[in-house]
Amino acid sequence: MTRPIQATIHLDAIRSNLLRARQFAPDAKVWAVIKANAYGHGIERVFEALRGADGLALLDLEEAQRVRNLGWRGPILLLEGVFEQRELELCSRLDLWHVVHCSEQIDMLAAHKTHVPQRVFLKMNSGMNRLGFRPEQYRTAWMRLNALPQVEEISLMTHFSDADSTRSIEHQVKAFISATQDLPGERSLSNSAAILRHTSPRPEALTSLPLPSDWVRAGIMMYGSSPDFPEHSPSDWGLLPTLSLSTRLIGTQSLLPGDTVGYGSSFTAHKPMRIGIAACGYADGYLRASNAAPVLVDGVRTHTVGRISMDLLALDLSDLPNAGVGSEVTLWGRSSRGDCLPIDEVAQAGNSISYELMCGLAARVPVRVD
Numbered sequence: 001m002t003r004p005i006q007a008t009i010h011l012d013a014i015r016s017n018l019l020r021a022r023q024f025a026p027d028a029k030v031w032a033v034i035k036a037n038a039y040g041h042g043i044e045r046v047f048e049a050l051r052g053a054d055g056l057a058l059l060d061l062e063e064a065q066r067v068r069n070l071g072w073r074g075p076i077l078l079l080e081g082v083f084e085q086r087e088l089e090l091c092s093r094l095d096l097w098h099v100v101h102c103s104e105q106i107d108m109l110a111a112h113k114t115h116v117p118q119r120v121f122l123k124m125n126s127g128m129n130r131l132g133f134r135p136e137q138y139r140t141a142w143m144r145l146n147a148l149p150q151v152e153e154i155s156l157m158t159h160f161s162d163a164d165s166t167r168s169i170e171h172q173v174k175a176f177i178s179a180t181q182d183l184p185g186e187r188s189l190s191n192s193a194a195i196l197r198h199t200s201p202r203p204e205a206l207t208s209l210p211l212p213s214d215w216v217r218a219g220i221m222m223y224g225s226s227p228d229f230p231e232h233s234p235s236d237w238g239l240l241p242t243l244s245l246s247t248r249l250i251g252t253q254s255l256l257p258g259d260t261v262g263y264g265s266s267f268t269a270h271k272p273m274r275i276g277i278a279a280c281g282y283a284d285g286y287l288r289a290s291n292a293a294p295v296l297v298d299g300v301r302t303h304t305v306g307r308i309s310m311d312l313l314a315l316d317l318s319d320l321p322n323a324g325v326g327s328e329v330t331l332w333g334r335s336s337r338g339d340c341l342p343i344d345e346v347a348q349a350g351n352s353i354s355y356e357l358m359c360g361l362a363a364r365v366p367v368r369v370d
């Protein structure tokens with residue numbers, strides 16, 4: 001028997017979540033964000049489900065090349081722009097749009113020899129203080145770009161630091177709007193959290209700021225996770241899980257009061273109880289920091305006990321008298337019977353977020369696409 005761990009990607013769920021982004025931002029074009037190898041899913045594996053997007057947004061030339069190789073002819077956006085000047089050559093060759101977030105990137109463009117003018121997204125640092133020009137520097141940067149023969153069209157963008165929380169994004173929106181007021185060009189502001197919480201014309205929108213949105217950037221919502229969990233679960237937003245991780249029990253133990261479980265003996269049984277040992281550990285991408293993380297056994301909810309080891313984890317079987325070696329264990333996503341365990345809950349029990357779990361799925365885990 002091969003080791004029973006298995007990841008499954010649900011293409012229909014990706015299609016449905018992408019549609020959800022459209023419903024929330026009906027007037028915008030949608031960038032499907034597929035950086036980090038499509039949030040760990042694998043660009044090649046999910047590509048078929050991305051055809052409904054208006055463009056693909058990603059991080060580097062290697063990913064862009066892969067997407068062109070798959071036959072994608074639509075827009076591609078490099079979210080951090082180029083890292084060195086010679087990459088501009090490939091931007092022309094592969095027809096890539098790219099972010100310009102610093103004056104060094106404008107210098108590279110100015111020094112670039114080309115007959116094909118480029119399409120750029122000029123990024124404003126409206127308050128997150130990672131990448132971009134501050135509002136008071138933005139216009140000067142735009143004028144410099146606009147004067148370059150190497151540049152064909154300039155779009156305007158910014159990124160929110162707090163769209164996923166109850167903190168206001170208003171100061172960022174206002175900074176963006178006032179600094180771009182009379183500049184032409186398409187606008188791109190919203191990530192998943194802003195699409196769901198702030199862009200919707202529907203009553204469930206939590207705020208209704210005037211958010212200019214020619215393009216929205218859908219990342220985590222496309223992968224079926226809620227950007228503002230636990231305030232909202234994926235099902236609250238109508239999102240479906242796109243990645244399931246399952247395995248089986250490969251052993252059981254009957255514990256007596258006082259017995260402990262695993263490295264460090266961090267769990268002690270206070271009554272006679274049965275535990276199951278599942279073939280999954282932190283070397284598969286499960287979070288070692290997990291504490292009493294939720295798990296489904298044969299579709300029934302239980303939780304981990306003791307420390308997560310490299311290849312194994314232990315589960316409480318107190319309420320599962322019929323579970324034994326071979327029982328199906330759903331670490332997150334959908335069980336074979338259709339029960340659902342949101343990845344957001346599992347990430348929370350490991351003091352993390354769904355993004356990290358998805359991106360951290362280990363290469364040794366076999367992946368099936370359905």
Ligand SMILES: *Cc1c(COP(=O)(O)O)cnc(C)c1O
Nearest residue numbers: 033079159191192217218219220
């Ligand atoms: C990753 C990224 C996104 C997508 O963010 P989600 O929270 O996953 O929707 C959007 N915009 C930029 C600039 C990004 O880097």
